[in-house]
Amino acid sequence: MADLSVDLGFCRLKNPLIPASGTFGYGEEFVPFMDLDIIGALVLKGIYRNARPGNPPPRLFETPAGLLNSIGLAGPGADELQGVIRRLSATTRTPIIVNVCGQDDAEFAEVAGIFAAMPEVAMLELNISCPNIKRGGACPAQDEKHTYRLVKRVKENIAKPLIVKLSPNAADIVAVARAAQEAGADALSLVNTFLGLAVDLEKRRPVFANTLAGLSGPAIKPLALRLVWEVCRQVRIPVIGMGGITSGKDVLEYILVGASAVQIGTVNFCEPAAAVRILAELEKEMEKLRLNNLNEIKGKLAV
């Protein structure tokens, strides 16, 4: 049997499959569908200091093989999540990653500090790329200077490994990736959703109250794969690739262009036990390609 484990430098995961933030709830929702111990790690839904109601409905619009969302990071605050994490860590040994959000740099740093102090938390993912908070989709990950400043401030404050989640909506994602690396990020994850627009022809208005929304799902896979490939060629730190993954083959494609691990997102909505199926497919696919481990294919795209 092939060795599925992957090395992120600061930690080893038993396999490269990580459910993405915002698509896996707080883990416990998926217990009826799978043994959480089988996945490499899991990322909790993004968290702010205080509870958030989220955006007014509609929050979702289906597109061909894709999904526009404008959820607005609805959820509990940091205090409540700590209890959830303690409960979750009692039910699974899988590393827990907290997706850290903030309205401003100070909040990012404060929330990161809170969860970095929890022994149950393996690492943090800094969500500097959610397009659904500010009107027009603005986020820190669109600007390399802001990214550098913010990552540096957060990293100075914590001892835990820090993954920085990048936006595909940056003018130059490689520059932002480099800025995060220079500021001390331990790994990068990309991509968050692509900014999109849905309109209501009869009302002549945008479908979403926030006008723009984030596109995910199989529709974005080639776009995301290209960005992951470009970033992997330009940074030294590990990259966690994501965007439209629905199969074991998709996972291998991301590893081939240089990703160390992957996140699966939208597919968790359509198929709650997707991770189980994708893992099985990954093993089969590796056997077919005669791969003993993922390092044999990682970053080996011949161009």
Next chain:
Amino acid sequence: MHDESGRIEETRCLGENYYLLKVFAPQIAREAKPGNFVMLRVSPTWEPLLRRPFGILQSQPPHIWLYFQVKGRGTTLLKDRQAGDRLDILGPLGNAFPELPDQKILLIAGGRGIVPLFHYAKNYAARQPLLLLYGGRGAADLKLLAELDAMPLLEKYIFSEDGSCGEKGPLTEGLEKIVREQRPQATMACGPEAMLAALAGMLRAKKLDNYASLEAVMGCGFGVCHSCAVAAADGRYRKVCADGPVFPLEEIQWPI
């Protein structure tokens, strides 16, 4: 909650784009309660991407029955699925209408809103007094009358807006009189938002326990994606899939 690989046993067109689906899904059938729903993957491909929510019309293990009107892409694909086809089905999801044994309950169904109330009547009509107020635009929207006739309902009141079936007018026109004469202790409603909003207004001053089952666009159906938010009277959002779909009628912020 099960992610079950079910099988379509029968697809029956009831006319005017209404369909009845009999699905082999033993695990879900065993647990389904009136008010629960399922999420169906209408296509084995990723197009359309999301599952679709459907109410459960009735459950007789190992089968459940679904009843739907062809409205869009999902229901169009579903109606063309054939007997013998595999059907990925997630459920039973959400909460159920409360069991109120011994109480006299008025069920209020607008069009396709009959689904969870049919299930309720099917399960409980033999043990307690149930009244049904059922309305639609016309006779075409009021299927299942023969099946409802076969249930030991205390009384049935039918309304159609065009007068083609039962009394002419929206079902809300019958409400006052039924409540006055029959004195139910509770109401359970499902139907278009405008109907539920009107009911909320009319039932506010009456001392009844009122419940409504809501419909929403859903991404996942099990509380994870936060797409199906509905504004509650307390100013906060509820998830239709996980907090509902059945809510006390007064808990929801109805449009005025």
